Each structure stands twice: as structure tokens, then as C-alpha cells.
Amino acid sequence: MTFVFRSMKLALALAGAASLASCISAPTYGTGTSATTQLVEDLGEAVLVINPDQPDIDYEARPELVKPSKNMAGQPLVPPQKSVASVDNPNWIESPEEQRERVYQEIEDNEDNPFYKSPLVGAKGTGQLTEKEQLEAFRKARNEANTIDITQRRYLIDPPAEYRTPSSPEALNDLGDPERAKERRRQKLAEGKDPDRCFLFLNCKSGKTEDFLESSKNAGQ
Numbered sequence: 001m002t003f004v005f006r007s008m009k010l011a012l013a014l015a016g017a018a019s020l021a022s023c024i025s026a027p028t029y030g031t032g033t034s035a036t037t038q039l040v041e042d043l044g045e046a047v048l049v050i051n052p053d054q055p056d057i058d059y060e061a062r063p064e065l066v067k068p069s070k071n072m073a074g075q076p077l078v079p080p081q082k083s084v085a086s087v088d089n090p091n092w093i094e095s096p097e098e099q100r101e102r103v104y105q106e107i108e109d110n111e112d113n114p115f116y117k118s119p120l121v122g123a124k125g126t127g128q129l130t131e132k133e134q135l136e137a138f139r140k141a142r143n144e145a146n147t148i149d150i151t152q153r154r155y156l157i158d159p160p161a162e163y164r165t166p167s168s169p170e171a172l173n174d175l176g177d178p179e180r181a182k183e184r185r186r187q188k189l190a191e192g193k194d195p196d197r198c199f200l201f202l203n204c205k206s207g208k209t210e211d212f213l214e215s216s217k218n219a220g221q
Helices: 002-024 035-048 096-109 131-147 169-173 179-190 207-220
Strands: none
Touching: none
């Protein structure tokens, strides 16, 4: 039996050597590596979880903590900088929840004041103002429109002041043609009339208008 097992082991070894020799001499298909060698390398990378294309990581030691000098021993450290984003900041925007709480607290504080008018009355009521209140609101809005300073930002969405500076005071006060005049001009041009010459019974036809209409048709095509 021992001779038989030895013979079988020898036969298996010879068969493995023959197959290995045939694989080594196998074609590489232009890769320079035989199929068996490539298979062994792939299996080794899969088992060891190694990516040959991954660069080596250069680990650096963590720097030491910055400790106070000996002269600062026993002295208090510098206090941290106060956060700018706080309620104490005058530029801090009031949230809707804070505004609601402030209004409710204001109503409770003025509960015994007969002359106090809550800002929520208009929202809960009919929403209609009297003639006197409408006139007062109109005057207030007109004064604000005339005295508004465009160099100041009222909201965060407003552009910076340097982008809102007019080129001249005349350009700031120039409101342009009213919309009613623009609409009449468009209607006359659509009818083939010259709005600069058409008045009452005068002849409104002009070659200028016809050229304008012809160019508009060509542009539309």
C-alpha cells in the first residue's frame, strides 16, 4: 500500500509539473504575463486586499499641543472671541417665532391700557381701513418714497450701495413714458400709423412706419 501511495503522489507531482510547464510556456496575448501567472497575482491581491494602483499614504506625526510659556504660568488664558451671531447684535434679524412672542408679550403688558392698539387687530378684523386711515397711509408712503435713501440697505436681499448709485440725479427722477402712452403708441404702430405724426385728422401714413412693419415681418419669419 505504501508503494501505491508513493506512486500516486509521484504521478500527481509529475502531472502538476507538466501542467505548470505548459502554462508557463502558454501565450501571453500581448500582455507579457501568462494566464496562470496573472491568475495567481489576481488571487493574491484579492486575498490580501491590495490595490497596486493605489499610491502609498504618507502618514505624518501629529504635532504637539501648543502649551503656554513659563511666563504665563498661573495667569488666566485669553477669553475666546465673542460670537458675532447673537441676539445682542443690532443687525440680528428677528425670527417669526421671536416676533410672535414679542407681540404677544406686548399685548399682555398693555392689557390695561385703553389707548393701546394691537398690530394684530388689522389682521384679525375685516382688513378695511377708513378713509382717514387710507389718506394717512398714502401720505406716509409718499413721504417714505420721496425721502428714501437708496444708499442704505433695508433688507439683506438689497444689492450693495455701490451698485445702486445713479449716474445722475436726472436719471433717478426720470420715470420714463407712462404705460398708457406706450400702449397707444403700440396700437398706432400695429395699425400702420406713425405715432409721431398722427394727430386728429392728419395723415398718419408714412414710409417710416411701413419700413418698420416690413422689417418686423421679416424678423418674424
